Amino acid sequence: MTESSGHYGAVARVSDQLLSTAIGRAGVPMFITGAWDEGMPVLWVNDAFVETVGAGVGDLSVIGPNPLLSLVDEDPERTAAQEDLVAGRPMLRIVSARRRDGSTAWWQVSVNPLPEPDGEVRHWVGITTDVSEYVDRQAAQLASLEVERRQRADLDLIAQSTELLGDLEYPYALRDIADLLRALVPWAAFYLNDDGLMFAEGVDVASPPSGRGRRHARYIPDSDHLDPLGDVPGEPEGLTLDIVQDLLDGVLDGPVVLRLDSRYAPHSASGWLRRDLVRRVVDETGAVPGTVVVHAVAGRRRVLGLLVTWTGDEGSEAEASVEAFEAGLHEPDHVRTVVEVVARRAGTAIDNARLYAREHRLAEALQRAMLPEQADVTGLDVWTYYAPNAEHAQVGGDWYDVLQIADGTVGLVIGDVVGHDVEAAAAMGQLRSVVRSYAYELTTPGTVLDRVDQLVTGMRIPRSASMVYATLQHAPDDDSWAVEYTRAGHLPPLLLRDGEVRQLDAAGGSLVGFGIQPRGTGSEVLRRGDVLLFYTDGLIERRDRSLKVGLEALVETSTRVTARDAAGVGEELLSRLADAPEDDVAIVVVRVPDPVGDTQVQTTSPRSRRWLLPSEPASIGRARHAVLRTCQTWGLAETASAELVVSELVANGVLHGWGNIALRLYDTGDGLRIEVEDSNPAPPVTTDGHPNRLGGFGMQIVERLADWGWRPAGSGKLVWAKLRPTAGSPDDLARTQERPAT
């Protein structure tokens, strides 16, 4: 200590009298107390102390031991400071105390020991400084930081839950959102009312937009914590109102607080929810909840479910919780706001997902029913192509039909309803049925079209349409086909023979439904190797050229076609003409196979083929058929493997894909490359498969026979497979008649 030297130094310049006056008059409150053991009685205070605190030595002496403590309101560091005092060490602490005028202020109190010569501390000198301004500012800063942090956390939580709601196909979307909410409250969960309340970890988007159900009876395992409060059937007395049902019915807006220690009617929403909640909360947290807060998850028209949060009270506190809830003190404001926002967004998202799924299913089913069909025709090589231009729909105004009317008689329709919107598709669907029914009944095309005209005039189909209807009749003697056709305002079919192209432009007439004069019938004979080409204007129509120029381009392109199969002819036309179609495109290529000529001529036709197949099981067989024929045309040996791989890939597309399936084949020079494209972006999976589950082994078969992969394409995906000519493939097996080592 330097006290003594300082003391003497001060005395050298300042008298004791002056010193005591100076301390007495100092602007800072000061005091001297007795020893700790004596209860630190206040022995002296200066003027500033009296002025500030409003009490002098006399006032303080009547209070008893530790009189200064009685002035203190808040004393966050008391324990540590008292330890210093007991040990005789200087002490510094910040306390809050009242000023004389009654206002509260923060004081920094510094108390130093004044040791006697024997080392005993019998007196302390204290100085207090008003630090209110500093403390308040710091507190304000901390508080605003905390508010900011909380707001950021809340916003983050809402953003994360919104992101989760963006993908309700994910089966645990709701569970993950509830997990997020558990950062705010001890427990949270979603319930959906799909024919009665059910605990929900995700949303079954395939189920219809619900919120229906007033009887809640899904099975809940027993829980020990429910007794003796079981729902007593047939005992209406003492039952509590079913507020949860009111919330579901939209009678209450919510949120509501649900007491879990009350009795509710059996199968009531509140009763069911109480039983399910108690069991779950006890299982997950170990505590028996007293009340829960229930928010409605509202869709557009009705409440779809509930978002339930537990704020952490125990069963015995239920009464108090309800009161606190009603007073708005149950949980911090921001918690309620966040839960409310999450519940509202969840409601909208679930509603949207379910409505979308319903519309999607409806559209898919209706469109599939309207898709063109191609009958397999014995003795003819037929290739069809159908590409509606509308991105949102699988059907447009164009259509074709290939009908096996009788043995050796084939009906062929190609048509185009004006426009390519939904109304055009609907008109197409009607018109197609009309043409079909008459096609099966009557044979001569002119007669068929006359009848179609009559009916269409009466049906008031809102769109005009053009079409060609043709019949092909087989003459077994020379394997020729007699063609009869009639045209209603449609572009002429083309006949390709030995590098010459002829337009079948006889029997022209006005649009369907405007047949004022009887329809004519043109005729032609198809020989082996001949190709008939039916098409809609989408194939040739471009904004930058007239239809006439387009038709000339088509004729010119057709003369250069060298392919010896219908798919090859179609491929050559598409690759040269339909790069950027602006309208729907429908094409039918009919070729009479030439068993002799087809094998002799080597063609320069490109070794790639494509087909568009509707998403239906019958397409799998057609795809196999297509690959088989293509392999034969290209002289490829791996037909058995190719058939198998195509079958598996297309089956996957039919099972899991949406929309049309595009099949493409390429001869790469060292193996066939198969591409299957569908509109489902989810990747294909190889599963371990299970004997009792169908379809688990498809990709394993592909894997054994081919290198394969996939990539996103358009709105869906493209799966490709390149056949591997290796030992163990069925083709190899067929040659060697040996089984592979297993």
Added chain:
Amino acid sequence: MIEIATSSTTTTLVIAGDLDLAERDQFPEIAARVVGLRRQLLVIDMCRVTFMDSTGAAFLISLADSGRKRGGATVLRGADERDLFVLEVCGALDLFRVDRDHKCEQSTPGTGVAQVQLPQRHRPQ
């Protein structure tokens, strides 16, 4: 097309045409009928099968599997090498006794392997 014939000990399943996803709808009913007959031996005649993929294989496997659970056996007759390959990839050859000596009455266009004639291969409905 799938036909079922029975004797006192044997159920014979004669399958014709394609055995793929397009035929799947009839599988459960046939499986139920075969199981209901409770014969010790199930013979699956594949002579007239034109094509079988993993869906078809899964059907045969489910038949053989339920037979084995009752202590019965399943014989596969007239299956071509590709059919056996598919069953082998599915890890199910052990479930079948493969009758390799069987001579099919009517030589059918087996699957694959350029036996198929243009313009159109035989496609039973």
